[in-house]
Amino acid sequence: MPKLKVLFLCTGNACRSQMAEGWARFLKRDTIEPYSAGVTPKGLDPRAVAVMAELGVDISHQRAKHVDELDTAALDYVVTVCDHAAETCPVLPGRAPMRHRGFQDPPQLAAGAASEEEALAPYRRVRDEIRDYIETLPQALRQPEASE
Numbered sequence: 001m002p003k004l005k006v007l008f009l010c011t012g013n014a015c016r017s018q019m020a021e022g023w024a025r026f027l028k029r030d031t032i033e034p035y036s037a038g039v040t041p042k043g044l045d046p047r048a049v050a051v052m053a054e055l056g057v058d059i060s061h062q063r064a065k066h067v068d069e070l071d072t073a074a075l076d077y078v079v080t081v082c083d084h085a086a087e088t089c090p091v092l093p094g095r096a097p098m099r100h101r102g103f104q105d106p107p108q109l110a111a112g113a114a115s116e117e118e119a120l121a122p123y124r125r126v127r128d129e130i131r132d133y134i135e136t137l138p139q140a141l142r143q144p145e146a147s148e
Helices: 016-027 046-053 083-088 106-110 116-134
Strands: 004-010 032-038 077-080 098-100
Touching: 004 016, 016 032, 016 046, 016 116, 046 106, 046 116, 106 116
Parallel strands: 004 032, 004 077, 077 098
Antiparallel strands: none
């Protein structure tokens, strides 16, 4: 059975979408071919790399990229992982259904932290929330989205 091609999309493609891509590659390598991108890419967040490495997931080779760099027509699903991306996502070519599973922004939560350890705490929490979500895939993608 072919792998599902899933794009994890956020604003900067620096943290949340990178973590989602890393977890999907690590946990769902037999069922999902993951990608990540942003609507305004900013570069890979070193704290995201560090907290993923704590659990044995290496995302250091990933890079921030704009959604326009990908062949979105070949995707099976697009998952927005931040509210801003869900609101500003361009119309993508192809048939891929959009899903939204928002996560808080670790860099924003870490702003003003008194220490590096304090700054890493929201990264770890969001990392774990993303892992929990990825573990529900691909089944969760096949469910119709609830209307709000």
